[in-house]
Amino acid sequence: MTVKLDFEECLKDSPRFRAEIEVVQNDVSELETRLEKLVKQCQAMLEAGRVYCQTSKSFVNGLRELGHQWSKDSTIEDCLDKFSKKLSAILDAQGEVIETIQKSVKTKLQTFVKEDVRRFKDVRKEFERCSETLEGALARNAQAPRGKQHEVEEATNALLGARKAFRSGALDYVLEINVIEAKKKSDILSAMLALMDVQSQFFKQGHQSLSELDQYCQKLSEEQTQFVLNSARDKRDMEQRHSAIKKKDMSYDDPVLDFNADAANGIAMEGYLYKRASNAFKTWSRRWFSIQKNQLVYQKKFKDQPTVVVEDLRLCTVKPSTENERRFCFEVVSPSKCCLLQADSEKEQQAWISAVQNSIASAFQEHREDAHSPRQRCSSVSMSNLGGGGGGSGDQESEGLKALEEIQAIPGNKQCCDCGEASPTWASINLGITLCITCSGIHRSLGVHFSKVRSLTLDSWEPELIKLMCELGNSVINRIYEARIDEITIKKPHPASARGDKESWIRSKYVEKKFIQKLPETGRTNLLRRSSARRTRATTQERNVQRPALKPKPNRATLPRLTNLSPSDIQKNNSHRDWEEDEEEDLSGLHPGALLYRSAALQNFPVMADALAHGADVNWVNAAEESSTPLIQAVSVNALAACEFLLQNGANVNLADSNKRGPLHHATILGHTGLVCLFLKRGADYNARDKNDKDPITIAVDNANADIVTLLRIAKMNKEMRDMDGAFGPSGDETYQDIFRDFSHMASNNPEKLKRRSADPKS
Missing domain, CATH: 1.10.220.150 (Arf GTPase activating protein)
Structure with missing residues (x-):
């Protein structure tokens, strides 16, 4: 079923609906003008045709009389006689063509213009009258003072009646639009097919070009028959749908307002609001507001460029306004201005306040990992x-x-x-x-x-x-x-x-992960144990603070067995023999969580991504190695990007091992300044204490790592500043932002500069 305008859209009376009916009205007006012109041209053609037929018959009679003159010449007499008879038959057929055109083309087009288009105009006038009445009722309802209850009740009742009448008229208007859109095709096509059919019959024997259109006309004839059937069926379906919607309760006062942060068109909320101007007169104007792209915007007409009220919802707050004389008001406050808005009812007011609050929360959710702080953005x-x-x-x-x-x-x-x-x-x-x-x-x-x-x-x-x-x-x-x-x-x-x-x-x-490679079923345990060489290496590194980083990165997307890694990809150091021992380990039957655990220590991103694709728990705990996690494994080899990958995929930055040491503890012990900076930005708890009752600051002081001590103390100071300013205060000292940004750049681009204190605890 082809529907030009949707019935539900007209109940919202949005600028989009107004723009669509304006297009339809222009189309119908242009169609009426063209059809009236065509009817006049058809009448002129018919009159000229009748004159032509009458004159031509006189000419044929002259030919016949001329033939009688040539009675002695049988050739000329037979020729003129046959030609006059043939021409007479053609003229008789042409007279029938004229009468057929009169009935099939002109009459149908006149009927469509005088009946269908006129009915459309009548319904349109009723719709416009109801629309004007609704606008007046809305204005009176909005202007009703809070303290005069009788005026409020009168305005509310008037608005209720006006809205009910408008919705009924709008539904009737949409029905008429859809009906005329469906009917005009069949009527015009039927008239044209009748015209072409009679012309084809008339010129069939003498005009080859028209005979070539027989197949095409046959095809159109079939389509025209189907159009008639479809038009009747569509009209019946639309009338039933129109009747079903009209039976619904349309006496409710408030329009339906739905908040959808994930809407396909990007508009989370839209509807009419009154906006008070910032000029000296403080005038109120009704505008179509919407929340889109983390902005609050409004427009008067659908084709107008939206006017931005709030550029970034993260920088604003919303609250009801009771100081104004008008009802249902609320304020949207941003750093640069304050906008006073008014809804049509209390229900709409609460819906808009809730929508703005939810949009603010969504904006923070989407941009919570941006590099610039709220204060810098502000x-x-x-x-x-x-x-x-x-x-x-x-x-x-x-x-x-x-x-x-x-x-x-x-x-x-x-x-x-x-x-x-x-x-x-x-x-x-x-x-x-x-x-x-x-x-x-x-x-x-x-x-x-x-x-x-x-x-x-x-x-x-x-x-x-x-x-x-x-x-x-x-x-x-x-x-x-x-x-x-x-x-x-x-x-x-x-x-x-x-x-x-x-x-x-x-x-x-x-x-649904329909296309990933299925893992083989194995009976292996999910516990991983380090070889004696790895345990010795871990103990030595923890004791000496400094730990060399492994950097094997095979160029494969999936690696069920990590035996193809080239030793040339590994840093040449004393751990080479340990690597050879690990190289013999078969990882093909590991559980995805264990595979993520191993690949995190190897900084093998394709294998880590493969493990997560197969359902690995990003916070998987290896009970055989002091309840260590993949994030702690990445910390042990100073893998900044691997830690970021795990955090972006939901790793808990504060999940501790059996020694109550979280990733921040391990990064502090090993002197990985870049990782300390990363974990602090991601919300790591710098007050957490391990089994030895030491927090990261104490550990950093014991190791004489001035950079890490600075980072931890600045983070602590920044937290204290935020607590003093309250939940809606700034994000702390700008120095905090600058220092952490510099450390992030250094850890990513020049990590060797952050190792100057790690090698020598006494320096």
């Missing part, structure tokens, strides 16, 4: 509002371009991981892949436990995140998540595929 916004300069935005843009170049240089990253569209500008930071804007929206709808989406050009990127993205890439991840695609013979979507096809593919790939 400062940049304030400076831009004041017209101030500064190089912050330029630096951020430069960093964004650098991140884009580095990440897209990874094999496979120049095309979207899921549909293959060129030059993707979005990424999933926990999967380590690049995405086009359509696939990124689908990934965002999966939830952050499956995919964390970030823009390569619009968001700021921390150096450890860039380093993480460069360790994986589309080619690596697709070898894991599409390992069995050839066996299953499911067609992968391409850039031009429909959004529904892409969404089905992405859910099958990442949520």
Whole structure:
């Protein structure tokens, strides 16, 4: 069933609905003008045809009389006689053509214009009258003073009646639009087919070009028959649907307002609100508001460019306003301005307040890992509002371009991981892949436990995140998540595929994991034990603080057995013999959690991603090694990117081993300053104490590691400042942000500079 306008959309009376009916009205008006002109032209043609037939018959009679003159010449007489008879038959047929056109074309077109279009105009006038009445009732309801109850009741009752009448009129109008859209095709096509059929009969013997249209006319005739059937069926279905909706209770006062943070069109909430102007007159205007892209915007007409009220919802708060004389008011307060809004009812007021609060929470959820603090963002916004300069935005843009170049240089990253569209500008930071804007929206709808989406050009990127993205890439991840695609013979979507096809593919790939290679069933234990050499090495390193990092990174997506790693990829040091001992270990039958545990120590990102794809618990605990976790294993080899990968995939930064030492304890003991900085940014507890009743600050002081002591004390001071300022206060001293940002860059780009105190505790 073809529906030009949806019945539910008209009940919302949105600018989108107004824009659609405006298009329909213009189309009907233009159609009426053209049909009236066509009817006049048809009448002129018919009159001219009748004159032509009459004159032609006189000419034929002249030919016949001329033939009588040639009675002695049988050739001329027979020719003129036959020609006059043939022409007379043709003229008789042409007279029938004229009468047929009069009945089939002109009459049908006139009937459509005089009856169907006129009925459409009448319903339209009734709709516009109800719309004007509703606007007046809304205005009176909004202006009713809070203290005069009788006026409030009168305004409310008037609004109720006006809205009910408007919705009834709107439904009737939408029905008429859909009916006329369905009927005009069949009527016009029927008239044209009748015209062509009689013309074809008339010129069939003498005009080859018309005879060539026989098959085409036959096809159109069949389609016209089907159009008639479809039009009747659609009309019946729409009348039944119209009747069913009209039977519903339309006397409710409040329109339906739904908050949907994951809406496909990006609009989390929309509806009408009154907005008080900031001029001296403080006038109120009714506008269509919406929450989209973490912004509060409004527009007067659907085609207007939205006006931004709040540029970033993270920088604002919302609260009811009881100081104003008007009812149902609430305030949206941002650092640069305060906007006073009014809903139509208390229910709508609460719905909008709740929607703005939820949007604020969603905005913080989506951007909680941004490199810039809330204070810095607030400062940049304030400076831009004041017209101030500064190089912050330029630096951020430069960093964004650098991140884009580095990440897209990874094999496979120049095309979207899921549909293959060129030059993707979005990424999933926990999967380590690049995405086009359509696939990124689908990934965002999966939830952050499956995919964390970030823009390569619009968001700021921390150096450890860039380093993480460069360790994986589309080619690596697709070898894991599409390992069995050839066996299953499911067609992968391409850039031009429909959004529904892409969404089905992405859910099958990442949520249902239909295409990954199934692990063999084994009876092995999930406990892992270190060899004596590894235990000795771990004890020695803990005692000497410094630990050399292993860096074997085989170029494979899945590695059930880690025996193909080349010793040349490993750092040449005293642990080479220990590596050879580990090289003999068969990991093919390991449980995914144990595989993640082993690969974290080896900094093998493809194997880590493979283990997570097969359901590995990112917080898996190895009871055989002091309840150590994959995150602690990554700490033991100073693997910054591996720690970031585990944290992005849900690793608990405060999960401690059997000695009550969490990742922050181990990083402090081993002197890994970059990891200490990372864990503090990710919310590590610097007050946690181990079995020896030592917190990380005490351990750092004992090891004389000034950098780590500085980081821990600044983090503690920053926390105290936030506690003093309250929950809605700034994020602490800007020095804290600068220091941690510098350490992040150094740990990712120049890690050797952070080892100057680790080797010598006395220095």
